[in-house]
Amino acid sequence: MKALRVHAWGEPPRVEELPDPAPSPGRSIVRMHAATVGHIDRTIWSGAFLRHPPLPYIPGVEGAGVVVHSERFAAGQRVWLRGAGLGTVRNGTWCELVDAPDHALGALPEQVPMALGSAFFSPSTSAWVALHDVGQVREGQRVLVTGATGAVGSLVLQLARDAGAQVRAVYFDEEQRSRLPAHFDAVSADALAPEADLLLDTVGGDALPAALRGVAPGGRAVLVGYAGGTETRLDLPELLQRDIALLPLNMFRREASGRAAAPALLERLAQGRLQLEVTEFPFEQAGAALEWITRRGHRGRAVLVL
Numbered sequence: 271m272k273a274l275r276v277h278a279w280g281e282p283p284r285v286e287e288l289p290d291p292a293p294s295p296g297r298s299i300v301r302m303h304a305a306t307v308g309h310i311d312r313t314i315w316s317g318a319f320l321r322h323p324p325l326p327y328i329p330g331v332e333g334a335g336v337v338v339h340s341e342r343f344a345a346g347q348r349v350w351l352r353g354a355g356l357g358t359v360r361n362g363t364w365c366e367l368v369d370a371p372d373h374a375l376g377a378l379p380e381q382v383p384m385a386l387g388s389a390f391f392s393p394s395t396s397a398w399v400a401l402h403d404v405g406q407v408r409e410g411q412r413v414l415v416t417g418a419t420g421a422v423g424s425l426v427l428q429l430a431r432d433a434g435a436q437v438r439a440v441y442f443d444e445e446q447r448s449r450l451p452a453h454f455d456a457v458s459a460d461a462l463a464p465e466a467d468l469l470l471d472t473v474g475g476d477a478l479p480a481a482l483r484g485v486a487p488g489g490r491a492v493l494v495g496y497a498g499g500t501e502t503r504l505d506l507p508e509l510l511q512r513d514i515a516l517l518p519l520n521m522f523r524r525e526a527s528g529r530a531a532a533p534a535l536l537e538r539l540a541q542g543r544l545q546l547e548v549t550e551f552p553f554e555q556a557g558a559a560l561e562w563i564t565r566r567g568h569r570g571r572a573v574l575v576l
């Protein structure tokens with residue numbers, strides 16, 4: 271089979287010919303149609319993640335394809351793949367045939383295209399868990415979202431509105447404002463008043479203290495990501511006086527909640543009640559996709575098609 275393998279941290283993956291996997295108990299073999307290139311893949315690939323597979327390794331924490339052999343699913347079943355150490359402690363999805371633990375697979379409805387089935391899990395379940403499990407959002411609450419032009423942020427916007435919240439996207443310049451999802455209220459970071467019950471921040475860096483100015487005393491902020499910077503400065507006296515709870519999201523620890531939410535989120539995507547943009551790259555262009563996801567202004571998820 272054809273696979274993309276990384277031989278040294280941060281080096282472009284190479285296309286290689288490897289032996290096909292053989293069936294074994296408790297494991298499924300899936301012919302991949304699509305494999306996502308996300309921020310987590312990039313962090314692992316750079317060697318900066320807490321854990322990573324031994325080199326050389328096949329990256330990819332998510333993907334979608336068709337079952338070739340499995341004790342759990344019939345051959346021919348369309349599936350999504352995620353978890354069970356795929357791409358984090360063992361070889362991942364950037365290959366023609368994945369040999370995955372059975373529990374990494376979930377059924378993919380016919381209406382959901384392979385590329386979307388590959389990409390949906392991380393952004394949609396992260397948005398759901400951040401909003402409901404960590405943020406404890408309630409109907410009527412005032413919610414702010416940063417990074418709403420991004421994959422996770424745009425889904426937080428949609429899910430917060432579905433939950434009956436009064437949601438607003440926080441933008442940092444007019445150019446970013448012009449790319450926000452249509453039909454949502456938006457507010458400039460410079461114009462924030464401390465009135466929101468809940469902030470969901472996917473940007474981090476300097477955006478976090480700026481967005482925290484929009485949270486009311488006693489409010490909460492869910493720290494989802496750091497697309498705009500891994501370090502920040504916080505005014506601790508102000509934070510303590512305003513009594514704002516900073517709540518980190520860690521989807522590896524909350525994988526079970528994400529998996530529980532996945533079927534209903536897939537159903538909404540299948541019905542068009544949730545939107546997630548996907549940009550396809552040829553399999554051989556994984557290096558270009560790894561670069562593309564770091565560019566400001568890119569939209570949606572990058573997916574390698576096989």
Ligand SMILES: NC(=O)c1ccc[n+]([C@@H]2O[C@H](COP(=O)([O-])OP(=O)(O)OC[C@H]3O[C@@H](n4cnc5c(N)ncnc54)[C@H](OP(=O)(O)O)[C@@H]3O)[C@@H](O)[C@H]2O)c1
Binds near residue numbers: 421568
């Ligand atoms: N904690 C977890 O378990 C977990 C789970 C999933 C994702 N994440 C993290 O969440 C973050 C967002 O993921 P994503 O897939 O939504 O990423 P994405 O699609 O690349 O979106 C990134 C967002 O951040 C904005 N942004 C980047 N730099 C900025 C800056 N300097 N100032 C203002 N806005 C800036 C982008 O705006 P533009 O469109 O203007 O560039 C975009 O809206 C990533 O850090 C990811 O690793 C964490």
